[in-house]
Amino acid sequence: MLFLLFTEGSGLMKVNGKVIPLEESKSLQDFLLEKNYDLRLIAVELNGKVVPKSAYKDVMLNNEDKLEIVSFVGGG
Amino acid sequence: MKLTVNGQVGDFECQTAFQIRDLVGQENGIIILNGYQIEEDYPLAENDIITIIPKGVMPKQDELESMMMARHTPHVHERLKKGKVAIAGLGGLGSNIAVMLARSGVGQLLLVDFDLVEPSNLNRQSYYISHLGMPKTIALKKQIEQINPFILVEVKTTRVTEENVVELFSGYDIICEAFDKAREKAMLVNTVLEKLPDVKIVAASGLAGYDSSNLIQTKKVMKNLYICGDFINEAKIGRGLMAPRVHICAGHQANMVLRLLLGIEDV
Numbered sequence: 533m534l535f536l537l538f539t540e541g542s543g544l545m546k547v548n549g550k551v552i553p554l555e556e557s558k559s560l561q562d563f564l565l566e567k568n569y570d571l572r573l574i575a576v577e578l579n580g581k582v583v584p585k586s587a588y589k590d591v592m593l594n595n596e597d598k599l600e601i602v603s604f605v606g607g608g
Numbered sequence: 609m610k611l612t613v614n615g616q617v618g619d620f621e622c623q624t625a626f627q628i629r630d631l632v633g634q635e636n637g638i639i640i641l642n643g644y645q646i647e648e649d650y651p652l653a654e655n656d657i658i659t660i661i662p663k664g665v666m667p668k669q670d671e672l673e674s675m676m677m678a679r680h681t682p683h684v685h686e687r688l689k690k691g692k693v694a695i696a697g698l699g700g701l702g703s704n705i706a707v708m709l710a711r712s713g714v715g716q717l718l719l720v721d722f723d724l725v726e727p728s729n730l731n732r733q734s735y736y737i738s739h740l741g742m743p744k745t746i747a748l749k750k751q752i753e754q755i756n757p758f759i760l761v762e763v764k765t766t767r768v769t770e771e772n773v774v775e776l777f778s779g780y781d782i783i784c785e786a787f788d789k790a791r792e793k794a795m796l797v798n799t800v801l802e803k804l805p806d807v808k809i810v811a812a813s814g815l816a817g818y819d820s821s822n823l824i825q826t827k828k829v830m831k832n833l834y835i836c837g838d839f840i841n842e843a844k845i846g847r848g849l850m851a852p853r854v855h856i857c858a859g860h861q862a863n864m865v866l867r868l869l870l871g872i873e874d875v
Contacts (some may be wrong), residue, residue, distance in 0.1 A: 602829050606816075
């Protein structure tokens with residue numbers, strides 16, 4: 533049981549369902565810019581909760597986090 | 609037995625669909641039984657919904673709505689009638705979503721757009737030559753009155769901004785994001801997710817050009833956010849917007865709205 537808890541607790545960050553290990557702690561904004569997202573065109577959910585644009589700079593990512601990023605393209 | 613005949617619940621001695629047709633006195637009327645048009649006689653069961661529609665005459669006002677909804681699956685209309693859906697942007701997506709939801713009998717629609725109908729809209733949007741120069745809100749409301757006069761249509765001829773989202777859309781269960789510009793799509797989605805936590809949003813991304821129809825999908829990407837489209841094909845210089853893929857995507861959005869109104873959250 534203890535072992536199970538331990539392995540669950542040391543999970544890796546998941547971004548849109550894919551495992552992406554976080555090598556160092558960084559802000560959501562730095563992560564998004566590093567992955568070439570245009571911050572004006574996206575919506576982000578962290579662990580099931582939407583992250584307001586104004587908080588991108590302050591939210592720090594950790595391993596175990598689950599991140600959903602959607603990026604919009606134009607046309608309608 | 610208890611039957612619903614042309615929208616009225618009553619006790620009937622008739623045993624078959626043809627007996628009801630004859631009782632109503634419409635020998636040449638078409639018969640719709642529980643959402644399906646039948647050609648041959650069929651035995652009736654308790655609580656069946658049967659609609660007899662005479663052709664070539666204008667039905668009485670109190671029977672028209674039940675006749676218009678006769679091809680719906682039974683009991684769907686009652687639930688859709690209670691739905692309140694807002695449509696943000698009345699272009700290729702929004703105008704067609706609005707028409708589909710009106711045909712489906714969604715009880716209350718809010719139509720929001722700041723723009724006027726112009727000629728380049730007509731290759732994909734639900735407007736006619738006679739609408740050129742009119743606000744899209746008004747042109748669409750006029751069409752809906754001709755399609756389904758039994759629903760409530762509210763219009764707001766204004767540009768949606770981060771500041772007015774809450775004021776514009778409060779009180780609606782579902783918002784369809786139907787803008788053209790990616791930045792406006794993201795602005796609306798972010799603002800709704802943040803400030804209207806009980807509202808579902810059905811958005812669109814990637815529907816330009818004439819790539820395969822089958823690339824367009826509906827995905828549930830967050831708790832309150834559904835996105836329809838191929839997620840890739842953006843409108844840009846050299847890649848236009850064509851009626852078929854725009855309509856396919858609008859159909860995805862409208863169907864997801866119906867599913868949500870019927871209590872189904874899966875895509």
